[in-house]
Amino acid sequence: MHELALRGITDQTAPPRVRGSVEIDLSPDAVFDALAEVSNRPSFRADVTDAHAEGPAASGQAFSWRANDAIVTSRFALVDRPARLTWIWRSGNFLR
DSSP: OHHHHHTTOOOTTSSOOOOOOOOOSSOHHHHHHHHHOGGGHHHHOTTEEEEEESSSSOTTOEEEEEETTEEEEEEEEEEETTTEEEEEEEETTEEO
């Protein structure tokens, strides 16, 4: 899964699939930096109560976060500031 994510390949039919858009009056660099800083997650996701990373956002870098009662482990895949920030995640038996 991580190798596919590194190439920007995703299974478009696999749930969950989230899309959306928001207009933000900030530069792309500022938005990227806010999203790449894992500890910021609780400030923009109401269901996230805790988030930690071992280091800065980089391809392969692991991080974890708690959403509701689930502990989620993630790994950054594509990190191309400021254009693209992708990751895969695992919670229980689910890998996305």
